[in-house]
Amino acid sequence: MTELTEHVRDFARERDWEQFHTPKNLAMALAGEVGELLAEFQWLTPEQSAAVMTDADLGPRVRAEIGDVTIYLVRLADVLGIDLVQAAADKLADSGRRYTVEAAHGSVAKIVGDRPAGS
Amino acid sequence: MTELTEHVRDFARERDWEQFHTPKNLAMALAGEVGELLAEFQWLTPEQSAAVMTDADLGPRVRAEIGDVTIYLVRLADVLGIDLVQAAADKLADSGRRYTVEAAHGSVAKIVGDRPAGS
Amino acid sequence: MTELTEHVRDFARERDWEQFHTPKNLAMALAGEVGELLAEFQWLTPEQSAAVMTDADLGPRVRAEIGDVTIYLVRLADVLGIDLVQAAADKLADSGRRYTVEAAHGSVAKIVGDRPAGS
Amino acid sequence: MTELTEHVRDFARERDWEQFHTPKNLAMALAGEVGELLAEFQWLTPEQSAAVMTDADLGPRVRAEIGDVTIYLVRLADVLGIDLVQAAADKLADSGRRYTVEAAHGSVAKIVGDRPAGS
Numbered sequence: 001m002t003e004l005t006e007h008v009r010d011f012a013r014e015r016d017w018e019q020f021h022t023p024k025n026l027a028m029a030l031a032g033e034v035g036e037l038l039a040e041f042q043w044l045t046p047e048q049s050a051a052v053m054t055d056a057d058l059g060p061r062v063r064a065e066i067g068d069v070t071i072y073l074v075r076l077a078d079v080l081g082i083d084l085v086q087a088a089a090d091k092l093a094d095s096g097r098r099y100t101v102e103a104a105h106g107s108v109a110k111i112v113g114d115r116p117a118g119s
Numbered sequence: 120m121t122e123l124t125e126h127v128r129d130f131a132r133e134r135d136w137e138q139f140h141t142p143k144n145l146a147m148a149l150a151g152e153v154g155e156l157l158a159e160f161q162w163l164t165p166e167q168s169a170a171v172m173t174d175a176d177l178g179p180r181v182r183a184e185i186g187d188v189t190i191y192l193v194r195l196a197d198v199l200g201i202d203l204v205q206a207a208a209d210k211l212a213d214s215g216r217r218y219t220v221e222a223a224h225g226s227v228a229k230i231v232g233d234r235p236a237g238s
Numbered sequence: 239m240t241e242l243t244e245h246v247r248d249f250a251r252e253r254d255w256e257q258f259h260t261p262k263n264l265a266m267a268l269a270g271e272v273g274e275l276l277a278e279f280q281w282l283t284p285e286q287s288a289a290v291m292t293d294a295d296l297g298p299r300v301r302a303e304i305g306d307v308t309i310y311l312v313r314l315a316d317v318l319g320i321d322l323v324q325a326a327a328d329k330l331a332d333s334g335r336r337y338t339v340e341a342a343h344g345s346v347a348k349i350v351g352d353r354p355a356g357s
Numbered sequence: 358m359t360e361l362t363e364h365v366r367d368f369a370r371e372r373d374w375e376q377f378h379t380p381k382n383l384a385m386a387l388a389g390e391v392g393e394l395l396a397e398f399q400w401l402t403p404e405q406s407a408a409v410m411t412d413a414d415l416g417p418r419v420r421a422e423i424g425d426v427t428i429y430l431v432r433l434a435d436v437l438g439i440d441l442v443q444a445a446a447d448k449l450a451d452s453g454r455r456y457t458v459e460a461a462h463g464s465v466a467k468i469v470g471d472r473p474a475g476s
Binding site: 001004007008011014015016017019022023024025027028030031034035037038040041044046049050052053062063064066067068069070071073074076077080081082084085087088089090091092094095096099101104105106 | 120123126127130133134135136138141142143144146147149150153154156157159160163165168169171172181182183185186187188189190192193195196199200201203204206207208209210211213214215218220223224225
């Protein structure tokens with residue numbers, strides 16, 4: 001991960017792209033790549049989506065999109081000075097306190113109900 | 120990263136959430152979290168976005184959103200059996216061939232022009 | 239639609255929000271609202287999603303999110319000087335030429351295959 | 358707008374695409390198109406984004422993406438049985454009560470601060 005972060009940083013610097021890489025722009029680029037990832041899944045049934053990596057055409061495309069998303073996320077975190085893995089671990093610990101195993105067990109209602117109307 | 124992947128996997132299993140974690144659903148959840156990240160940046164100037172981590176209110180929120188995005192990306196890659204870091208490294212190597220340092224130097228047109236009209 | 243466009247424009251002007259409403263910022267705000275819409279659907283089965291409006295809790299939330307998405311889309315089009323309905327009609331005519339009834343009939347492959355790998 | 362809705366409905370029916378058009382799938386398709394719209398703006402400065410329609414290359418592309426976004430939004434609302442314009446008008450009235458002209462005047466903090474940390 002550290003190596004990837006440096007690799008992406010070098011990639012941007014060599015091309016003089018640092019001028020474009022504000023956090024705002026990188027968040028947009030990340031969202032654009034996630035949109036392409038969504039497009040691969042949008043018409044698939046749950047079952048088709050679960051088997052997507054066995055498809056000779058879709059599998060490599062999904063992997064490439066996951067790669068793109070990761071590149072921009074790594075770059076965004078680097079520019080912000082955030083340790084990606086630590087930020088995720090902290091958030092997971094926080095979520096563990098909010099969704100205890102007992103209360104959240106198998107409950108989609110709990111998850112769906114997390115966002116108040118009008119938010 | 121391996122540890123985080125296992126941590127997220129355990130988190131889902133303990134709550135019996137694996138039934139909801141199809142690649143399609145996780146891609147949507149990832150996009151939803153990226154939407155929340157975008158919302159933090161949407162009204163900021165480029166300069167404000169560059170200084171976002173120095174803001175006592177915004178900084179921790181951006182870090183938490185980055186954490187959420189990472190959690191879902193790690194979980195999605197795990198469910199798909201994709202090595203996140205390797206997928207990104209492969210994609211970066213591919214992009215390096217498509218955007219050579221010479222051709223892409225400082226050029227936003229090159230980047231913007233990557234997507235054909237009507238795509 | 240014309241009335242809504244003017245209503246949204248007045249809403250922004252009265253609050254002196256025009257300074258924030260660049261096309262770039264509005265595109266981000268639109269994406270943020272779409273992210274909230276996605277979040278309402280992310281864990282639902284296809285069947286649950288089809289029945290979402292009959293749910294006393296989810297139905298009004300989905301309608302409110304659709305409202306938010308529409309507001310930002312209308313505002314973005316207004317700022318860009320684009321006639322939303324005409325732009326959609328033109329694009330639909332274009333898509334009709336690209337996806338003829340004969341070739342596209344019932345085919346998800348055709349739709350999925352529209353995006354080249356690595357795009 | 359009514360005409361466009363019917364036009365999009367016929368377009369889907371003629372191609373036997375109704376089977377793919379669950380609200381969940383259409384929300385994803387909408388998000389995918391918004392992702393493409395974001396991609397057009399991601400590297401632009403605020404000033405460049407404000408002038409995007411005067412660009413011979415970018416202008417038509419942005420208009421086409423706006424068209425795509427509108428098509429899927431109209432289709433989604435149709436499938437859900439939601440009146441798009443009315444949903445937006447209702448939400449705008451609701452927002453008017455939450456962001457009064459006095460309190461919200463020129464304030465980005467108010468807007469940014471609308472989402473609680475961890476949401």
